[in-house]
Amino acid sequence: MNKLEELFVKFNKNISLTDSYKKKIRTGRDSVRTKINNHFEKEVGIVPVHYTQGSYAMHTAIMPLANEDFDLDNGVYLQGYDKNRDDWPNSSKVHQLVIEAVEGHTKETVDKETCVRVVYQDNYHLDLPIYIIGEDDEGEEAAYLAHKQDGWVISDPKAFRNWFNEATKQVPSGSLRRSVKYLKQWAHQNEIDIPGMAISILVSENFSDEKEDALTLLKIVTDIHDKLVDDYSCYKPVRPTTEDLFSKHSYNDQLTNLNQLKTLKDRLAFAIYDSENQYEASLILKEIFGDGRFPIGSKEILNNKFLKTSEPEKVGKKNRHYA
Template sequence: MAVLNKEYNKFDKEIKLNDSRKESLKKSRKELRKKIKKWFKENKPNEIKPKFGSQGSFEMNTTVNPIVVKDDEGNSLKKYDLDDGVYFIYKNEEDTKQSINTWHDWIFKATENHTGKDSIRKTTCVRVVFANGHHIDLPIYYKEDGVIELAHKSKGWLESDPKEFYEWFNDKKKTRSRLEAIVRCLKAWKNFRETNNTNLNLPSGFELTILATNNYVEADNLDEAFRETVKAIDAELNRYNGFKCYRPTTPSNEDVFENYSETRKSNFLNTLRSLKNDCIKASEESNFKIASEILRNNQFGIRFPLGEDKDEKFKSNSLKKSLGAAMVKPKPYGY
């Protein structure tokens, strides 16, 4: 039984967004906010002014460094995904609630030519894509009397509260010491599997975050905690009528898996099953290198470090020996 705790922790360090990258993404977000505010000042001076609120993985410390991919011209792209909510807040009767399409359109226009690339109109947001591959999603909200609604282009106005979600997660984290790391590992797993097979379309980071939180298993090392949590997610989803993922916050009781096609569902269950089986296989392997290769080749890619070409048994013997040596009491002075 090779415990890959050291390897998992190294992997987590590798995939975790570091402070300098975080700062540069924040700077990019700040510039975009400035541009949008300016556009409204110049073009819609009598309309509600937009306010902004960060949301998503950035607020939960679960953003991961994406696997670097090349575009057609051979440029390296890092596809970081940021979410920045745009809020139109009703204050008095001069304020007009615009239609969903109008606000989407204005945000689209406000971000036009910001990066030299066209913004993308999506159903739940306007996406601004940058030359180095990262993008900022701008979901649009309207707030009146404390109620927040998301401007959803196909479903209409949907009651929603992104802050509530990240606060829910950050609260759960307090009693689940390895949850953050497990979510990052799951997101890095999704990234690797989808890079190898672009048809996979695994659940979003948001959905994986809910699954990991609800099925979290505590353990005293990350290897075991990750494996046991994956096993618990797999067991839960394969239960009769168990393929569900409820949003824990407003609009609660919404099953975010509801609109999954049969193909998407079985793709996810099969890919998850393969992750679970490899985690078990690696844990049953006594050689660290071989155990790490199982996860590296099929689940996480080369960002997962190679273990030493040593057996667990050998290691524990030598550990015992060194502990034994340390326990020999030094002779007092004078002898």
């Protein structure tokens, strides 16, 4: 088996947001928050509360390349409304209030169905989804998103972040978060149609810490592939729990994604077990994760455990050969 842990440590560093980049996007975020607060205080007399959401808040964000755009989610939670939805403002109206607050601040403002997007010149943008905390039909507290077409719909990214953070607390080594980042980089590099939230869910639900990142990732990918072969779905673990993140995938999309996962599993297995040294393993992993992202290994660090048995290697929930 090849010794790859030091390469995965460097890989994780290569795909993580740098401190300077995080400072830059936080500065833009804070400036927009101030503009929104000032405008709402003037127009409605009550200042919103803001929460950073998505991959940045969950520490699974991937550092964009120089020609790519980074997406930072900032939830705008409106205050001062009771839990009776009949008294809430029109969802399009609150979109307009946010647009008025930020328009002209950067090169472009886009009013999308689920958020207002503030586009910066410096290759990043802020998405500003707008929420009110109310009650669902059973009288339980719920966050409602201002959807331009559908009105106020249940959507709770804070609950999802809390769910994911609870999962990571069970893994002090941090390998669950790193595994999410590795798979997000693979999906991005190979243009795989699996959203980041689905990757976070599937990794969390199929996680097993094998003490080395390469082995952990291989087992996760194997189990995700097995799960999706049996049941091609990915339901949100928080409300609305009936939402399948793969519901819009066609049959061809399913076949493509399953084939891509099998290829990833097979290539990982070959790099770990069957390539002759760390250098050859790293060439395979660079193809998987991106030439500029995965580091090059040493030809002098040899594979000291060639897997040559008549029995299939057991990885995940089933015995299998890597064919």
